[in-house]
Amino acid sequence: MDLFDSVLSGFEVALAPRNILWVFVGALVGMVIGVLPGIGPVPTITLLLPITYSLPPDSAIILLAGVYYGAMYGGTITSVLLKVPGEAASVVTVIDGYQMARRGRAGSALGIAAIGSFIGGTVAILGLTFGAPVLARNALSFGPPEYTVLALLGILMVATLTTGSTLKAIIAAGAGLLLATVGLDQFVGAERFTGGILELADGFDFVALAMGLFGLGEIFYALDHRARQTFTALPFNNVWPSRSDIRESRWSILRGSLLGFGLGVLPGGSGTLSSMVSYTIERKVSKTPHRFGRGAIEGVAGPETANNAAATASFIPLLTLGIPTNAVMAVILGALMLQGVAPGPNLINEKPEVFWGVIDSMYLGNVLLLIMSIPLVGLFVKLVAVRESILAPVVVAVVMLGTYTIANTVFDMWIVIAFGILGYLMRKTGFDPGPLLLAFVLGAILENSFRQSLRMFSGDILGFVERPIAGTLVAIIALVIAAPVVMRLLRPGAKTPLVPSDPADLAPPPPDPAQPAPAPPPAQSGGGKTAPAQAGSADPEPAKAITEETDS
């Protein structure tokens, strides 16, 4: 079957009435949680796992994918109208989006964000359509050594590209790898780190871990930062950008699409990172950089395009190599596993309906989001009125019930609470839980392929560098480790910012005292979510949140 037939057969799956319904539900749920600052895509997708359990694999992943890219659309609305980023990937949109809204151009900002998101998403889907089969074909020759090095590179890249401290991300990844070893060792049958607890013989349940770290952990963190939120949305006119808006932002949209796609494919290159890098690039290439922070439309168009392109592109490594590149993809990998579908280079041949169905559903999803986001803006803005104090216990109840339904065991509910505490402590102490979850998911793949490789090489560890693909990947790992060290030696004391480290560079002009000025919370990698904003707090410090420390 050639590419054209495959794509066409994918549309047959995507356009089946039940799947149209799931695309719609996924995109709508995604937009809603994108708007709500109290809940992000990781816990939402995890929460939906019990529901997807009863669906066929194609519908399940179509629904979950819709939630992810829908959240990217939704996060924009509150960033522009309320100065509250609904999710981490929209943190930079606040800077110029809100300023545009204050100048009466909210409609232009929202319209261009929706159009940019649509174009970015579509470019990435086209890349996915043509690029994924090529990658999958080449990955067929991958053996255990290649998978070992690839998974290691994935974890390392996530740690390097994280929006927080690289060093802390590496420690968190180490903890994730350790947690993945809990249970019975498949090779020699020994019990590891179970502490004699019978329920741990099969290891920690992925859902319980994700629900705890990202569901409960996020709620505990929000409780710590509580603020009675009284946001007033700025008025907005029609949500259609003018001809000159489109002319001003067309190149930003193009750059955002390509950048988002490129970064999305890389491990760690989440929507959050790509939107931040896009903002920096837009300001750098602008002939009038002084407009940035004062309502430059390019500062909305570029990042919003890039985060959608990245969200879509991050499906490539998952669907073709079976390697998740951020926390959201880790949860979607978990969903595929629950469905008995093993993502990897064979997926395209063994389950073409899942592979092409999911990809083609994204075309539909993007069209639906474009249609929905324009007339429903007013409705979504009203959602922010739902107080976090009401949302929190409801989410706790749903998280607990959802966890129970996966394995029907109360033990997992205690595990959720334990990981909720860990997730909270990690956030408070500057550790991003994303790398932990990702390393936990990759842990089993990594250990199995590492031990199989050692057997293949009869214990000769140099075997990894003697194979062309694995050897190249080892060289890339060495480069990723060595580059920051070399840069540090060349410029002692300097930071290597992915985006400018000078807060003055990104900070908007002094806030209007009449307006509440909630600070954008620290961004998290991997489709993480944002903490609730602080009403009445000082000027935002996005640069602090998005500067990568080389400590690291």
Add this chain to the structure above:
Amino acid sequence: MTDLPDEEPEPASTTGRLIAAVVPLLVGAAALVNSLLLGIGDLTEPGAGLWPAGASCMMILGSVILLARWRSIDDGEHFGGHGLRTIGLSLVLAGVFVILFGGMGSWPGTGFEWATVLMLALWLRLIGRESWLMTAVISVGVTAALHVLFIELLKAPIPHTIG
């Protein structure tokens, strides 16, 4: 409804940052000792402890570097008394929910409806400081909605008393 205090997160104290580096070091060290006890074997025949030993070393190495630079690392937040009390209360409520839901010892528990309605009501009243009316409406309404979703629609085998 009482206004709740806004808490701008203060940066972590030096002691807090030190603890944030020491804890992963201790966890890594404990895991390494356990891995060695499991037996690391050799590269030809890796034992059960080889891989966890590697992961432990990753944690230890990272923590040691973090410890060496703990004064210059400026992330992390201060643990405030009010926040900790609220989280402590929410943990108690979550714990009560699980005990009521699944029982304890020989007691089978009340099933999910009572557990949910009680947890929601206490949370909304004590943590959310919602009015009695709001508390009653939301806790009963959400419990009913969850019952419909999980028991009636998804037919999930959740311990329940109604239906």
